[in-house]
Amino acid sequence: MTEHLRGLYAITDSELLGADRLLSWVDAALAGGARLVQYRDKTADVERRREEACQLLRLCDYYGARLIINDDLPLAAELNVGLHLGRDDGSLREARQALGDQAIIGATCHASLDFAEQAVEEGASYVAFGRFFQSVTKPGAPAATPVLLEQGRRAFAVPIVAIGGITLHNAPQLRIAGADMLAVVHGLFGANSPSEVERRARLFSEMYQTI
Ligand SMILES: Cc1ncc(COP(=O)(O)OP(=O)(O)O)c(N)n1
Ligand SMILES: Cc1ncsc1CCOP(=O)(O)O
Numbered sequence: 001m002t003e004h005l006r007g008l009y010a011i012t013d014s015e016l017l018g019a020d021r022l023l024s025w026v027d028a029a030l031a032g033g034a035r036l037v038q039y040r041d042k043t044a045d046v047e048r049r050r051e052e053a054c055q056l057l058r059l060c061d062y063y064g065a066r067l068i069i070n071d072d073l074p075l076a077a078e079l080n081v082g083l084h085l086g087r088d089d090g091s092l093r094e095a096r097q098a099l100g101d102q103a104i105i106g107a108t109c110h111a112s113l114d115f116a117e118q119a120v121e122e123g124a125s126y127v128a129f130g131r132f133f134q135s136v137t138k139p140g141a142p143a144a145t146p147v148l149l150e151q152g153r154r155a156f157a158v159p160i161v162a163i164g165g166i167t168l169h170n171a172p173q174l175r176i177a178g179a180d181m182l183a184v185v186h187g188l189f190g191a192n193s194p195s196e197v198e199r200r201a202r203l204f205s206e207m208y209q210t211i
């Protein structure tokens, strides 16, 4: 499981990637080396969400990557994939119980080591801090600074994920501060072509091959 928790973590966004782009843009991110893909769709269209998640799972399997579902434990359980929960998205303990020991379950910790400590205790596989920079996708998310990654690294055995406004330009400082994974929406998928997504994914991924 942990071999997937290092490198680029690609997160989809239903406003940024319409149905016409979703699969080809994610395919490109995987071709460029993304290890995790999070399906983050805030709509209430249960059937379309299930269908898209199934298609993404096939793509992840093809590339040897892992799929994570945002917010939706029943869908993650149905597909037998991972889950990411925010502070108000339900119980980590219940999710761990439902998905089993091997599932990747992530927890939002904003800028709080206390939240992270609690999440680890409740069974999180990774803890996510951020946002580190201005985020187009979630401008109101609480701000964090890179020193938190160093502190998190020292305090916890689980992998540390950084999120929020990450671009190719600002990512190296998070990598150096101790982020095991870079979770990216706009800085990856806010591109005009799949080839540009693949180029970005390759460069993000190479940050984990060279240092
Ligand atoms: C890897 C990762 N980290 C943080 C989040 C944010 O989760 P949450 O605070 O629940 O916000 P939404 O994404 O649900 O809007 C995340 N999704 N992934
Ligand atoms: C979901 C989420 N949680 C904190 S910031 C963020 C958005 C990440 O998207 P982007 O990479 O476009 O800033």
Ligand SMILES: [Mg+2]
Pocket (backbone or CB within 6 Å): 070, 071, 084, 085, 086, 087, 089
């Ligand atoms: Mg959430």
